[in-house]
Amino acid sequence: MKRMLINATQQEELRVALVDGQKLYDLSIEIPSREQKKANIYKARITRVEPSLEAAFVDYGMPRQGFLPLKEVAREYYRFQPAPGARFNIRDVLQEGQELLVQVEKEERGNKGAALTTYISLAGRFLVLMPNNPRAGGVSRRIEGEDRDATRDALQHLHIPDGMGTIVRTAGVGRGAEDLQWDLDNLRTNWDAIVTAAAARPAPFLVYQESDPVTRALRDYLADDIGEVLIDEPAAHQRALEYVQRFMPPEMQRQIRRYSDEVPLFTRYQIESQIESAYSHTVTLPSGGSIVIDYTEALVTIDINSARATRGADIEATALNTNLEAADEIARQLRIRDLGGLIVIDFIDMESKKNQQAVEDQLREAVRADRARIQLGRISRFGLLEMSRQRLRPSLDESTRTVCPRCSGMGTIRSVESLALAVLRLIGEEVRKERTARVIAQLPLDVATFLVNEKREWLSQLESRSATAIVLVPNTNLETPNYSVRRVRDDELNLPENSGISYQLAEQAPVDIDFQGATAKRPAEMPAVQAIAPATPAPAPAAPATPAAAPDTAPGFGRRLLGWLTGRGRATAPAPASIAPPREQRHRDGPRDERRDSRRSRGYGDERAPRRRDHREHRAERERDRHRQRDRQRGRDVEPRLESTRVEPRPDERAAVPGPAPAPGPAMPLPGPVDGTVEAGGEPRRRRRRRRGRGSRGVESMTAGGPPAGHEEVPPQADLDLAPVNAEVEPPEAPASAAAEVPAEVAPPPPPAPAQDPPAPAPEPVPPAPKPTHTVWSSSPGDGYHFSPRD
Incomplete structure (x- = not known):
């Protein structure tokens, strides 16, 4: 389960971690000494307009001025409205001392000031409102596919004021127009308060401040896949509850929990080592x-x-x-x-x-x-x-690192020998200057030791040639590569800092590093616009719609078969049965594959057997898919096809085809016990031969002892739904006592008939019909599927 962990026990650092189980996948660390200014809104004043940069520098209340490019200035702040496409100078549209409303787009970084813009954007739970940018708006680029289309449809139902634009955030996926309109109304209320507060005071000052780290984390990271939010500090937990109560449905409040265990929160979920990485x-x-x-x-x-x-x-x-x-x-x-x-x-x-x-x-x-x-x-x-x-x-x-005082951010330092030789060359340059009386070098211990011992003769020659004293001061306050070389003129020898014993000349190392926390914390500025509670509570998520009941359709083959067995299907008119796979296909695709697999499991076959088996399995799967697709297509056009199911016998078969159908009489049964009733009057269906030369295998298996063990048999008329081609009229409906042939060893016992139906009369013995000499069976004209029972 995904969790949001908020560690706020230390006031110097607030950490928000997103974990999936015990794996850290996102981290946010907020340091109060470096308060985030991004997305804050200030009322600023232009201090300098620079045409060479096509930008202006503005004072927005911070020690370092902000940078405002001309392309980020809305046209409502122009002194005059230029013609579309016309070229103009920035001094023509902006002037020094002009006041305008700006938002921090990029934080200060290094020697660069903050990047500002006048195109304000207010982020809400589901939307981002751009009150002075009507051309912007739409759906977040992270929303794709059907979600994007649905979100666009919901966006069309919003009442967006003229001159404003909105963008739907990823959190707005699946939200209805009511949720989006509620969020839009809250953002409009905030914007009205910002405009009112900005007009009340002169620049510069803070008008609107972005949310604190806890509420910002809930707004940006709390999604539907987050199972719970654990907070280990009471004040932060209370702020989170207040935010959820204001801007989120009541169901979300159950996810905000207070963590009060003695084991630290991040240690409990074993992510401290992952953070250290x-x-x-x-x-x-x-x-x-x-x-x-x-x-x-x-x-x-x-x-x-x-x-x-x-x-x-x-x-x-x-x-x-x-x-x-x-x-x-x-x-x-x-x-x-x-x-x-x-x-x-x-x-x-x-x-x-x-x-x-x-x-x-x-x-x-x-x-x-x-x-x-x-x-x-x-x-x-x-x-x-x-x-x-x-x-x-x-x-x-x-946010958390400072520049190294030894390497100044380089990552490496010079070796002792290299630094000592560099100092020696610098000393030689200083002693050659006119009126030089003394050279004092403040050196780290290892560098001074190297010069005093390994370069003693070189230093002596410099002193003798220039008649200048060279003083090396090993300073314990210095670390490699820091050093200082100072030249003393002849008129400065008597000054206290240039005279005296050498070890008393050691100086304190200068510190130019801007350590975080070393300077006094600047008092936080209070924004003119405080938190505004929404006028209406957050709408509750809509309950999932109950699926509509499926319309009554014609019963399938299984239901009709059950009706035939229980007697419930007599009163209903015969409906076209769903097309089942051919009998020969079931026999070939089932037991034969099982026999083949069992033979190969015992070691039969050559080294190519696995390859042939894969090929056959793929071929059988393709055959089954083709039959399923054909059956689905037949289910849609079975009615038109039932109207044209007669075929003319071939010339050589006309003599063997009997004449018109006789009056209703006893049906010709196949071997096997009689169990249940049968529905007559079915029309022939199309059945294509699965493999050439094996069309009569299903009939042979049907007449030679029934299906293999474990294979459930169905009535032949319901399976193949075949009729003689010589039938020129619709076959009469079979009496209720007619029986379907189902093998006794696989047919389930018939359930008891309903109480309201009278018991069916016992079936009368049916005398065996004379065996036809030759009968042609077909499913539909033109498919070439003919077979005849053997004599």
Whole structure:
């Protein structure tokens, strides 16, 4: 079962995890010190218009100004309305000091300010409302197939105000027009409150704030497949209940539960180790391979290594298996780490194009469940695959990591020898300058030790040639590769920082690192628009519709047979019986296949027997499918065919064909006991021979002792429904005492007749009819199916 786990016990970090059983497949970590600003709405003021960038810089209340491109400015903020298609300068439509309503589209990242837009979008439970963008709207691109058509139909019934647009989210799949209209009304209420609050104060200030992490997680992740939501903190649990009571049906409240066990929530479901793998540079694959994830300014690189993976039969199989495992794990890591932007994956080289296609398909299927928009490329001839992923929020690396004070984010540092030689060259440059009296070098311990011992002669020569004192200060506060070299002029020798004993000259290492939490937390700004409760409660989901009763149709063959056996079918008019498979087909497809399989299970057959058996099984299956399709087609056009079921005998058979049908008389029975009544008057049906040369095998088995054991027999007239071709008139209806031949060893005992029907009279003995010399039987004209009982 899928669960949503919310860990809010630590005020410095709130974690939301989505698990399937005990497997983590999505993670969101919110840090209060880095409050998310995306989707917040501000009233801002333009501070500078830059024509070279076709953009404006605006002050929206944050220390760093926001970036507003001209294409993100709605026409309602233009100073004048240019003609459609006309070219104009940004200074003509915008001016400094102008106030406008903006929304954060992208968070601040590195040295880049936040990207802003004036096209506001308000996200609800099922819809996204764009109040000033009437041209936008429709259905989410993640909704496909019949769901998309049904959602479009429901969208047509909404009352959307003029000048606004809406987009149906994936959570709106299967929702009716009532649910969507309820969500749309709530969003319109919020927009009216935003417009009213924005007009009350001058810019800049926060007008509307995106939901807190708990309610945002419920809005974005709580779907129908989530079985329960567990929250381990009372305040967060209360906020979740309030949100569900306001915006969700009452049934959803039962899924919100408070976790109060002593064992930590994430430890209980064994996902702490999986979360720690998201902070790791290397992720191990099940087969022994690994993937290595590196971050750069321009893109994210992922390298795949086979490492200890040796399961494959050859190098190509090993590469394929490792790449397939890596494709699944990469898709999972992208969601957990929330990596965005350009991503380049270096797969293990594969020679087969088919294997490359399999890896691409595996990756495409693995990222299908991702909420972010993803674009996938193809594996190039260098084994690289390029893809892009939408940046929904700051990545886990950006939110929880700081720059390393030693390597400054490079990941590596210079060796002691290399750094010492670089310092030595810098000292040589400083002593050659005019009026240099002393050079003081603050060095890490290992670098200073290397220069004092291994480069002592070089330092002595520098001092003698330049007549300048060189002072090396081993500083315990410095770590490689940090150092400082300071030049002292001759008029600065008497200053306190330049004179004195050498070990007293050690300085504190400068700290330029912006540690998270090191600075005082900025007081949170309260939005002008607080949470607005919906005017009406959320509509309850509609009860599943009761399926309509099926219309009464003609009874099938089984029901008619049961009626013949119990006597209930006498009063009803004879209806065309459903077409059953031919008797010879049942005999050949059943016992013969079983005998063949039993022979092969005992070891009969040559080495090609399995191949022949598969071929025969496929051929028999095709034959059965063709018979079923033909039977279904006959069931639809049986009435027209019953009108033309007479065939003319061949010239050589005219002498043997008897004349017109005699008056009603006793029927000609086949060997076997009499049990039950039979329905007469059936018309011949079309029966095609299954194999050439075996058309009379079914008749032979019928007259030579009955069907094989375990095979239930049916009345011959109901099975083949054959009639002599010489019958020129409709056969008369058989009396109620007429019997159908059913073998006694397989026929079930007849159930007792209903109480309201009088008991049927005992059947009179039927004298054996004279054996015809030659009778031709046919099902329909033109099918060529003729056979005659043997004399």
